[in-house]
Amino acid sequence: MEKKIQELLEEKVNPLLANHFGAATLTGIENNIAKVRLTGACGSCPSAQYTLEDVVKTILMEELPELRDVVLDTSVSDDLIDMAKKILRKEL
Numbered sequence: 001m002e003k004k005i006q007e008l009l010e011e012k013v014n015p016l017l018a019n020h021f022g023a024a025t026l027t028g029i030e031n032n033i034a035k036v037r038l039t040g041a042c043g044s045c046p047s048a049q050y051t052l053e054d055v056v057k058t059i060l061m062e063e064l065p066e067l068r069d070v071v072l073d074t075s076v077s078d079d080l081i082d083m084a085k086k087i088l089r090k091e092l
Helices: 002-018 048-063 078-088
Strands: 022-030 033-040 069-072
Touching: 002 022, 002 033, 002 048, 022 048, 033 048, 048 069
Parallel strands: 033 069
Antiparallel strands: 022 033
């Protein structure tokens, strides 16, 4: 299922989000629930939850009926945390 979700994001979702300078990436699947992170301008948009529901979730759930839900992943990446630590330690 992970491969199919990634294909759908690349082929159907991201071309739509690219019009708004954004994209979507799959960050995980658990119990047939996909976690998706919005990136670019979409990642910081106040309407990110609506974009997820109206665009991403609609497309993925129409194509993959076995998917139970699609949720927005708002967690902070480990890379970003590491970069912040380096900045605070003045290592950069």
